[in-house]
Amino acid sequence: xxxxxxxxxxxxxxxxxxxxxxxxxxxxxxxxxxxxxxxxxxxxxxxxxxxxxxxxxxxxxxxxxxxxxxxxxxxxxxxxxxxxxxxxxxxxxxxxxxxxxxxxxxxxxxxxxxxxxxxxxxxxxxxxxxxxxxxxxxxxxxxxxxxxxx
Numbered sequence: 001x002x003x004x005x006x007x008x009x010x011x012x013x014x015x016x017x018x019x020x021x022x023x024x025x026x027x028x029x030x031x032x033x034x035x036x037x038x039x040x041x042x043x044x045x046x047x048x049x050x051x052x053x054x055x056x057x058x059x060x061x062x063x064x065x066x067x068x069x070x071x072x073x074x075x076x077x078x079x080x081x082x083x084x085x086x087x088x089x090x091x092x093x094x095x096x097x098x099x100x101x102x103x104x105x106x107x108x109x110x111x112x113x114x115x116x117x118x119x120x121x122x123x124x125x126x127x128x129x130x131x132x133x134x135x136x137x138x139x140x141x142x143x144x145x146x147x148x149x150x
Contacts, residue, residue, distance in 0.1 A: 002028040027086075028055075029113055071114075072129040073104040079124035080104065103128075115140070 004026040071088065080094060080102045088106035095103045104125075108114060110133065118127060119140050127134040 004028055004031070029109070029111065067110055068107050069110045069130055069133065071104075071106050071108050071127070071133070073118075073125050074128055075102050075104050075121075075125040076100060077102055079121065119144075 006024050006026070074097065075083070077096075077100060083092065083094060083104060088104070088108050092104065092106040097103050115133070115136060118125065118133075118137050122137070122141055127137050
């Protein structure tokens, strides 16, 4: 996960406690819109370093073309805890299935990073919907298993 770290520039302060209260982290892959402001960029910041075009060229962004899917997962309860603090989307819902499993539903961008995360959660989570994504993850897991079997 790549984060954009920022401080609220209301007050230029040297006290760490004051600065930490103004500190914010934004998950870059969850930013759906950005705007350019007319404030001068400090000299120590390269002009094109943080442009969306440059970050995309560096492979730091993943174009989604606004393609959203309704993701439904079956996730082991203890593995689901971080999703309360860091939800997959604003409409995420977590419901209890039984003593071991939760159902997680969320509208998300169908990206390579999502697929990587789902593959890494393979022992703790199962894609229920959409079927196309379930097939992609299953093929990735079979491919990995073949490496260990041969």
